[in-house]
Amino acid sequence: MFRPAITGTGVFTPPNVITNAELVTAFNAYADRMNAENAKAIAAGEMEPMQHSSEEFIVKASGIENRYVMDKTGVLDPAVMHPLLRQRDDDEPGIMTEMAVDAAKKALAQAGKTAADVDAVICAASNLERAYPAVAIEIQQALGIEGFAFDMNVACSSATFGIQAAADMIRAGSIRSALVVNPEICSAHLEWRDRDCHFIFGDVATATLIERIEDAKGPHFEILSTRCATQFSNNIRNNNGFLRRSRPDGMADRRDMQFMQNGRKVFKEVLPMVSQHIADHMAAEGVSNTDLKRLWLHQANKTMNDFIGKKVLGREPEPGEQPNILQDYANTSSAGSIIAFSQNSDDLVEGDLGLICSFGAGYSVGSVILRRHTS
Numbered sequence: 001m002f003r004p005a006i007t008g009t010g011v012f013t014p015p016n017v018i019t020n021a022e023l024v025t026a027f028n029a030y031a032d033r034m035n036a037e038n039a040k041a042i043a044a045g046e047m048e049p050m051q052h053s054s055e056e057f058i059v060k061a062s063g064i065e066n067r068y069v070m071d072k073t074g075v076l077d078p079a080v081m082h083p084l085l086r087q088r089d090d091d092e093p094g095i096m097t098e099m100a101v102d103a104a105k106k107a108l109a110q111a112g113k114t115a116a117d118v119d120a121v122i123c124a125a126s127n128l129e130r131a132y133p134a135v136a137i138e139i140q141q142a143l144g145i146e147g148f149a150f151d152m153n154v155a156c157s158s159a160t161f162g163i164q165a166a167a168d169m170i171r172a173g174s175i176r177s178a179l180v181v182n183p184e185i186c187s188a189h190l191e192w193r194d195r196d197c198h199f200i201f202g203d204v205a206t207a208t209l210i211e212r213i214e215d216a217k218g219p220h221f222e223i224l225s226t227r228c229a230t231q232f233s234n235n236i237r238n239n240n241g242f243l244r245r246s247r248p249d250g251m252a253d254r255r256d257m258q259f260m261q262n263g264r265k266v267f268k269e270v271l272p273m274v275s276q277h278i279a280d281h282m283a284a285e286g287v288s289n290t291d292l293k294r295l296w297l298h299q300a301n302k303t304m305n306d307f308i309g310k311k312v313l314g315r316e317p318e319p320g321e322q323p324n325i326l327q328d329y330a331n332t333s334s335a336g337s338i339i340a341f342s343q344n345s346d347d348l349v350e351g352d353l354g355l356i357c358s359f360g361a362g363y364s365v366g367s368v369i370l371r372r373h374t375s
């Protein structure tokens with residue numbers, strides 16, 4: 001058996017930021033426009049008027065202040081209300097490949113490695129831009145990696161499930177190393193016209209290089225253990241699959257074809273599931289809450305993370321012990337916990353233990369226990 005370690009991470013941050021103020025201004029203009037267009041139906045009591053969104057609500061309910069997106073012009077145009085992403089030629093890299101390659105190059109550079117050192121690419125994300133050929137294979141080709149590549153999707157838990165798959169293959173000896181990449185274009189499957197969720201998501205890509213520990217050239221994190229679990233729920237759902245054309249109603253823009261969730265239920269049901277999952281994982285590995293130096297949690301909601309942090313540590317987390325990045329990036333699905341890890345792990349010292357945990361649609365939850373090695 002070989003010991004796997006995370007030797008490098010990288011984050012691609014899109015060039016466009018949308019503040020809550022910009023978002024709310026655009027949404028409210030859209031709502032006013034819809035209400036004016038439907039004034040007669042509203043006056044006749046046949047339709048409810050759309051209500052305004054508010055910056056105060058967004059920060060209070062979620063902790064989110066900004067989000068990065070691949071295109072903001074369409075999102076902020078009340079006549080469009082979705083990103084405008086040009087159709088690419090089949091001979092040029094897809095948008096997910098472009099984002100993932102940037103993150104992957106950063107991860108390789110941090111580890112002091114090149115494409116020749118990588119045996120496999122796993123593209124793990126909550127939505128793939130097409131079914132085939134696998135986006136992972138396009139990323140593999142763009143980076144010049146030999147070996148094999150495949151896609152996987154476990155929504156917000158895609159990165160941790162991908163890390164488990166890579167770590168298991170390294171342990172077993174079928175590969176020496178793998179890049180797990182998480183290009184998330186959440187802006188394209190978010191319903192920006194729905195005030196209940198229009199503030200939740202942003203775009204980003206992350207990459208994690210996992211190698212045999214003896215191949216590490218610098219500081220790294222040994223993967224001591226991984227644990228994944230799923231339990232079916234319809235409370236977070238997207239029905240925009242390839243069967244759309246075959247449906248008798250023939251509609252191309254039904255609400256359920258974008259991100260749908262019952263946020264309150266998700267909150268209530270996922271919190272105990274995640275807290276118990278982490279507690280069980282730590283107990284199975286003999287890790288007590290006093291051993292744990294850092295928690296890198298899925299970045300969906302600040303209150304949710306505060307609750308889980310307190311439950312896992314058995315006390316209020318000290319500043320920096322459970323870093324949040326959602327105020328800047330919003331929910332970036334599978335990439336969130338990896339951004340938190342990538343941006344808040346350098347200061348750990350030899351032997352420190354930390355835990356990455358992601359959770360979301362499925363339901364799904366994945367946790368990874370890590371030990372820091374500084375050389």
Ligand code: CO8
Binds near residue numbers: 054236361
């Ligand atoms: N502005 C002002 N008021 C608002 C707004 C708004 N924008 N939105 C809602 N309100 C109102 C509501 O109408 C409601 O009013 P009333 O009390 O009169 O009915 C009131 O505010 C409270 O609304 P909610 O009950 O909905 O508010 P919550 O406090 O529950 O907060 C949250 C909503 C933030 C969504 C919260 O429930 C939450 O974070 N839940 C957990 C969500 C979660 O973790 N989901 C995971 C999804 S991520 C995932 O799995 C990946 C999926 C794949 C990626 C998809 C990419 C697009």
